[in-house]
Amino acid sequence: MLKLDDVTKEFRIGAFGGKSVTAVQNVSFEVVPGEVVSLIGESGSGKSTIGRMILGLNPVTSGSITFNDRPVQAGREYYRHIQGIFQDPFSSFNPVFKADRVFAMIKDAYYPAVPEPEWAERVAASLRDVRLNPDQVLGKYPHQLSGGQLQRLLIARALLLDIKLLVADEITSMLDASTRIDVLNLLAELKSRGLGVLYITHDLSLGNYLAERTVVLRRGSVVEMGLTDRVFGDPLHPYTRELLSAVPRLHEAWDDATPVDTCRYHRRGGSGGLLEAEPGHFVACAHLSTCS
Numbered sequence: 001m002l003k004l005d006d007v008t009k010e011f012r013i014g015a016f017g018g019k020s021v022t023a024v025q026n027v028s029f030e031v032v033p034g035e036v037v038s039l040i041g042e043s044g045s046g047k048s049t050i051g052r053m054i055l056g057l058n059p060v061t062s063g064s065i066t067f068n069d070r071p072v073q074a075g076r077e078y079y080r081h082i083q084g085i086f087q088d089p090f091s092s093f094n095p096v097f098k099a100d101r102v103f104a105m106i107k108d109a110y111y112p113a114v115p116e117p118e119w120a121e122r123v124a125a126s127l128r129d130v131r132l133n134p135d136q137v138l139g140k141y142p143h144q145l146s147g148g149q150l151q152r153l154l155i156a157r158a159l160l161l162d163i164k165l166l167v168a169d170e171i172t173s174m175l176d177a178s179t180r181i182d183v184l185n186l187l188a189e190l191k192s193r194g195l196g197v198l199y200i201t202h203d204l205s206l207g208n209y210l211a212e213r214t215v216v217l218r219r220g221s222v223v224e225m226g227l228t229d230r231v232f233g234d235p236l237h238p239y240t241r242e243l244l245s246a247v248p249r250l251h252e253a254w255d256d257a258t259p260v261d262t263c264r265y266h267r268r269g270g271s272g273g274l275l276e277a278e279p280g281h282f283v284a285c286a287h288l289s290t291c292s
């Protein structure tokens with residue numbers, strides 16, 4: 001199980017790192033095996049920073065991230081179980097390597113003792129799992145494959161490992177509508193095999209389609225989380241309601257002045273924690289800075 005406990009991330013910025021920006025603040029949530037959790041929020045809300053911390057690509061400033069009770073530790077053993085896939089599949093491949101090479105690197109790093117014929121069969125099986133024809137993709141360079149094929153290749157590569165958690169950061173945003181649905185269905189199939197997925201997205205409808213639970217981020221903090229049906233069906237936080245009513249402009253930068261001024265939880269629950277409004281459905285007060 002992946003567990004984030006009170007995680008905060010500050011980046012040092014400016015000349016000589018004299019200033020800092022808080023990208024993620026006091027975030028806690030879990031992803032259990034066989035569950036898709038979608039992490040949604042506007043651009044700059046801290047989604048990718050959370051993904052990168054889970055993958056050990058950025059250290060946390062405070063709090064902890066554990067996977068099966070062990071702290072994140074970037075390295076071969078960790079990546080055997082946890083893999084990340086990102087928005088732009090082309091940037092994940094070295095353009096001068098054919099697809100075969102991607103798989104050979106996994107063999108060299110993790111399975112050097114496996115005989116070649118057995119390895120070839122494993123590769124073919126993982127490609128078939130993601131509905132790719134091995135004969136049509138192996139032997140090709142990245143530019144000879146489509147974005148959807150490359151995303152599937154990345155998933156196939158992850159499947160060759162003993163993967164338990166996939167961090168999928170905007171993986172469908174560069175795909176056309178039909179390929180997007182194919183990749184989403186593939187993720188749904190993987191979750192039914194016990195894989196946990198953190199699905200990071202701007203796109204509420206995709207999160208709604210796939211995820212059992214939804215975590216809504218605003219300016220680095222969780223404002224609401226719970227079962228997707230409940231968060232979408234009965235959004236409690238004004239910001240979540242705003243997000244749901246503003247779907248068509250989700251890809252635009254948001255105006256910081258977005259009014260978030262009505263909150264029925266104001267003054268009901270301390271100064272910053274999430275309130276459990278109903279079992280498993282948590283919401284932040286919309287007036288955190290003034291709530292006491």
Ligand SMILES: Nc1ncnc2c1ncn2[C@@H]1O[C@H](COP(=O)(O)OP(=O)(O)OP(=O)(O)O)[C@@H](O)[C@H]1O
Nearest residue numbers: 011013021023041042043044045046047048049050
């Ligand atoms: N390496 C960094 N150095 C300084 N600031 C950073 C760094 N990475 C991210 N940030 C800042 O942290 C905040 C959160 O960024 P992040 O990329 O996590 O947001 P996001 O929700 O994933 O946005 P998008 O959907 O546009 O990718 C932003 O204000 C961003 O400018």
